[in-house]
Amino acid sequence: MTGNSLDNNIVKKIKELKNNSGTHSPSVDTIMKECPELVINIDACFLSNPYATDLFMKFLHEDLIDNNRLRDVLEFYPPQNREIAKYISKAINVDQKKIFVGNGAIEIIQGILHNFVQNKICIISPTFSSYYEFVKDGIDIVYFPLLKEEKYLLDPKKYVEFVKKEKPDTIVIINPNNPNGGYLKQEDFFYIISNLDEVNNIIIDESFIHFAYEDIELSQITSEELTDKYSNLIIVKSMSKDFGIAGLRAGYAVMNSEKIDVLLRSGYLWNVSGLTNYFFKVYSEKTFIEKYNVERKKYIMNTSMFLDELKNIKGINVYPSKANFALIEIENGMTSFEFTLDLLVNHGIYVRDCSDKIGLDGEFVRIASRTVEENLQIIKAIKEIICV
Amino acid sequence: MTGNSLDNNIVKKIKELKNNSGTHSPSVDTIMKECPELVINIDACFLSNPYATDLFMKFLHEDLIDNNRLRDVLEFYPPQNREIAKYISKAINVDQKKIFVGNGAIEIIQGILHNFVQNKICIISPTFSSYYEFVKDGIDIVYFPLLKEEKYLLDPKKYVEFVKKEKPDTIVIINPNNPNGGYLKQEDFFYIISNLDEVNNIIIDESFIHFAYEDIELSQITSEELTDKYSNLIIVKSMSKDFGIAGLRAGYAVMNSEKIDVLLRSGYLWNVSGLTNYFFKVYSEKTFIEKYNVERKKYIMNTSMFLDELKNIKGINVYPSKANFALIEIENGMTSFEFTLDLLVNHGIYVRDCSDKIGLDGEFVRIASRTVEENLQIIKAIKEIICV
Numbered sequence: 001m002t003g004n005s006l007d008n009n010i011v012k013k014i015k016e017l018k019n020n021s022g023t024h025s026p027s028v029d030t031i032m033k034e035c036p037e038l039v040i041n042i043d044a045c046f047l048s049n050p051y052a053t054d055l056f057m058k059f060l061h062e063d064l065i066d067n068n069r070l071r072d073v074l075e076f077y078p079p080q081n082r083e084i085a086k087y088i089s090k091a092i093n094v095d096q097k098k099i100f101v102g103n104g105a106i107e108i109i110q111g112i113l114h115n116f117v118q119n120k121i122c123i124i125s126p127t128f129s130s131y132y133e134f135v136k137d138g139i140d141i142v143y144f145p146l147l148k149e150e151k152y153l154l155d156p157k158k159y160v161e162f163v164k165k166e167k168p169d170t171i172v173i174i175n176p177n178n179p180n181g182g183y184l185k186q187e188d189f190f191y192i193i194s195n196l197d198e199v200n201n202i203i204i205d206e207s208f209i210h211f212a213y214e215d216i217e218l219s220q221i222t223s224e225e226l227t228d229k230y231s232n233l234i235i236v237k238s239m240s241k242d243f244g245i246a247g248l249r250a251g252y253a254v255m256n257s258e259k260i261d262v263l264l265r266s267g268y269l270w271n272v273s274g275l276t277n278y279f280f281k282v283y284s285e286k287t288f289i290e291k292y293n294v295e296r297k298k299y300i301m302n303t304s305m306f307l308d309e310l311k312n313i314k315g316i317n318v319y320p321s322k323a324n325f326a327l328i329e330i331e332n333g334m335t336s337f338e339f340t341l342d343l344l345v346n347h348g349i350y351v352r353d354c355s356d357k358i359g360l361d362g363e364f365v366r367i368a369s370r371t372v373e374e375n376l377q378i379i380k381a382i383k384e385i386i387c388v
Numbered sequence: 389m390t391g392n393s394l395d396n397n398i399v400k401k402i403k404e405l406k407n408n409s410g411t412h413s414p415s416v417d418t419i420m421k422e423c424p425e426l427v428i429n430i431d432a433c434f435l436s437n438p439y440a441t442d443l444f445m446k447f448l449h450e451d452l453i454d455n456n457r458l459r460d461v462l463e464f465y466p467p468q469n470r471e472i473a474k475y476i477s478k479a480i481n482v483d484q485k486k487i488f489v490g491n492g493a494i495e496i497i498q499g500i501l502h503n504f505v506q507n508k509i510c511i512i513s514p515t516f517s518s519y520y521e522f523v524k525d526g527i528d529i530v531y532f533p534l535l536k537e538e539k540y541l542l543d544p545k546k547y548v549e550f551v552k553k554e555k556p557d558t559i560v561i562i563n564p565n566n567p568n569g570g571y572l573k574q575e576d577f578f579y580i581i582s583n584l585d586e587v588n589n590i591i592i593d594e595s596f597i598h599f600a601y602e603d604i605e606l607s608q609i610t611s612e613e614l615t616d617k618y619s620n621l622i623i624v625k626s627m628s629k630d631f632g633i634a635g636l637r638a639g640y641a642v643m644n645s646e647k648i649d650v651l652l653r654s655g656y657l658w659n660v661s662g663l664t665n666y667f668f669k670v671y672s673e674k675t676f677i678e679k680y681n682v683e684r685k686k687y688i689m690n691t692s693m694f695l696d697e698l699k700n701i702k703g704i705n706v707y708p709s710k711a712n713f714a715l716i717e718i719e720n721g722m723t724s725f726e727f728t729l730d731l732l733v734n735h736g737i738y739v740r741d742c743s744d745k746i747g748l749d750g751e752f753v754r755i756a757s758r759t760v761e762e763n764l765q766i767i768k769a770i771k772e773i774i775c776v
Binding site (some may be wrong): 020021024026027028029030043046048050053056057060065070071072073074075076077078079080082083103104106107109110114130133134136240244245246247248249265266267268269270271272273274275276277 | 408409412414415416417418431434436438441444445448453458459460461462463464465466467468470471491492494495497498502518521522524628632633634635636637653654655656657658659660661662663664665
C-alpha cells in the first residue's frame with residue numbers, strides 16, 4: 001500500500017468515525033481500534049492534567065491494588081448518592097444536602113436540563129454542545145454569541161442586558177468556557193448573578209476552574225459557597241479534567257436541597273461506581289488534596305508556558321485561555337481538518353477539529369496542554385506543519 | 389459497654405441507616421462505616437455469583453493490572469454508547485442498533501420509565517421498587533398482585549386478562565421476579581407477549597435469568613432475540629448479579645432501534661466507565677464466556693442445594709425460586725427485623741429484611757446464595773436462631 005492510498009483510507013475512516021460521534025470526538029481507543037495502522041502518541045484532544053492521574057494512580061495502588069482490595073470495590077454495590085455526598089461535603093465545605101453526585105458532569109447536565117428547564121434556556125455560543133443537544137423538545141433555546149472581535153470573551157454587561165431582554169428561565173455559563181478557555185473573573189461573575197435574581201436556574205459549569213487563577217499564588221477559585229446566598233445557582237463540576245480520571249466517570253453538582261430532592265426522587269440510584277466512590281473518599285482526604293494542589297500548580301505553570309509558545313508561532317492565532325487548552329485559528333490557508341489530519345497521521349498527535357462547533361466562524365482547532373515533554377512535541381509538530 | 393447497650397445502640401443505628409436508604413438496603417460498606425463495632429462476614433443481602441467475580445478478577449489482573457494498563461482505562465474517556473454496543477451485539481447475537489448500554493440496569497429502568505411510559509403502567513406486586521418509584525408524576529400505576537396462596541407465582545392467564553381490562557401502555561415483568569425468585573416458563577412468557585400486541589412497552593427484566601433453567605443441561609435462557617418479532621418488547625439486563633460486578637455498574641437493554649435513538653438523543657454520553665467498557669469487551673470473548681458458563685452452572689447447583697437445605701428448616705417457609713436467592717417467611721413468632729438483626733449482630737450475616745416491600749403480608753426476609761462455604765454458615769446460623 002502506498003503512502004497516498006493509506007492516507008486516503010485514513011481520511012475516509014476518520015471522517016466516518018467523526019460522523020458517528022456526533023458533536024464529540026471519537027475516543028483514541030475507538031480510532032485505534034478502527035485504524036490500527038495509526039500510531040497515536042499524544043492525545044491532545046483530551047482535556048486533563050496527566051500529573052493528577054499519576055497521583056491518583058499512586059493512591060489507588062497503595063490503597064486497593066497492592067493489598068488486593070480492588071475486588072471489594074468491583075463486587076459490591078456502591079453506597080447511595082447521599083452517602084457519597086458526605087465525602088464531597090467534607091472536601092468542599094458545603095452542606096451535604098446540597099450536593100448531588102454524578103456519573104460524570106454529563107449525567108448531571110442531562111438531569112438538570114430534563115428536570116428544571118421550563119420554557120427557555122440561554123446558552124453561550126460557542127460552548128459545550130451537550131448544553132443545547134440534551135434540551136427537551138419544546139424548550140426555546142436562545143444563543144448569546146461570543147464575538148471574534150472580542151476574542152470570544154464574555155462581556156458581563158452585555159450578557160446581563162441580553163438575559164433581561166430575552167427572559168429565559170435558565171442560563172448556562174461554563175467558566176472557563178469550552179472550547180476557547182475564556183475566563184470570567186470572580187468580580188464579573190458576581191455582577192452577573194447579583195443582577196439576575198429573576199432567572200430560576202443559573203448553571204455555572206466549573207469543570208475547568210481548577211486551571212484558572214487570579215493571584216500569583218494560583219489559589220483555587222470556586223463559587224460553590226455562593227449557593228447559600230443565591231438559591232438559583234447550580235454549580236456543575238466534572239472531576240475528569242483536573243483530576244485526570246475521565247474513564248472513572250465522576251462529577252458533582254451543588255444546588256439548593258429542594259432541587260437535589262427532585263433529582264433523587266426521579267432515580268440516580270447507585271449511579272456511580274465503587275471506584276468513583278473510592279475517588280471521592282480520597283478527594284476528601286487532606287493528604288491527597290495537599291499533594292494534588294502541588295500537581296495542579298505545576299500543571300498550570302506548564303500550561304502557561306505552552307500557551308506562550310503557541311502564541312509565538314506565526315500562522316496560527318491563539319485565543320485567550322485560562323483553562324488547560326487553547327482555541328487556535330489556522331491562518332495559513334489550511335482547513336482545520338487538514339491540520340488535524342496532518343498532526344494525527346504524520347505526528348501521532350490527536351487534537352480537536354472544531355469545524356462542527358456552532359458559533360465559530362473560521363478554521364479552528366482546540367489543543368490541550370499535556371505533560372512538559374508532550375507539549376514540546378506538540379509545539380515542534382505544529383511548527384513543522386505551519387512553517388513549511 | 390455491656391452486650392445489651394451495644395445491641396440497643398446497633399438497633400438504633402441500623403434502623404436509622406435503613407430509613408436513610410429508602411426502599412433499598414444500606415450497603416455493607418455503609419453499615420460498617422457507621423457501626424464499626426459490627427463484624428460482617430457474609431453479605432447475603434447481595435444477589436450475586438461470587439465465583440463469577442473470581443473469574444472476572446482473573447481476567448482483569450491478566451489484561452490490565454499485571455501489565456500496568458489500568459491507568460489507560462481510568463484516564464481516558466470511554467467509548468460512546470454505540471461503540472460499546474458492538475461488543476454486546478457480538479456476545480448476544482442481536483443487531484447493535486437495538487442495544488443500549490447502561491450504567492447498571494437501574495439507569496436503563498430510569499430512562500425507559502421517563503421516556504416511554506405515557507399514561508398507565510402495570511407493575512407486579514411484590515417487585516423491585518424502582519419500577520414504581522421512578523415513574524413520573526401524573527402516570528397511573530396499577531398493581532397486579534401475586535398471591536401468597538399461589539406461592540407468589542405469576543398466573544399467565546389471569547395476568548393477560550388483568551392487562552386487557554386495565555389497558556396500561558406499559559407492563560413490567562421481572563423474570564425471575566425479585567424478591568421471591570418466582571420464574572415464568574418460556575412457554576408462559578410466549579403466551580403473555582403473543583396476547584398483548586396492544587401494549588406499547590412490554591418490559592422484561594432478565595437480570596436474574598442466568599440463574600434460571602428449564603433443562604438438565606442448565607442451558608442459558610433469554611428472550612432477547614424475540615425483540616425482532618415483537619417490537620414492543622424491551623429486555624432489561626443487569627450484569628451485576630450473574631457476573632458479580634455490582635460495583636462496576638454495567639447493564640444493557642435490547643429494544644427497537646427507534647427507542648434507542650430517542651434515548652441517545654436525550655443524553656447518555658460517556659455513561660459507563662472505562663472499566664465497564666473493558667468488561668463488555670471481555671463479555672464478547674469466547675474464552676471468557678466458556679469459563680463463565682462453567683461457573684454459572686456450578687453456582688446454580690450450589691444454589692439449588694442451598695434452597696433445599698433452607699426448605700428442611702422448620703419454622704421458616706421457603707417460596708419457590710429459580711433465582712439465586714429465596715424469599716423466606718419467618719413462622720416462629722419473630723419479626724423479620726428481629727431475625728435480620730440476630731443474623732447480623734450474632735452471626736455476622738447480612739440479609740434483606742423485606743418489611744418495607746409492598747405486596748408482602750407477613751414476616752419476610754430475602755436470603756442470597758453465596759459460596760458453598762458461606763451457604764453452610766448461613767444454614768447453621770438460621771438453625772441456631774430458629775430452632776432455640
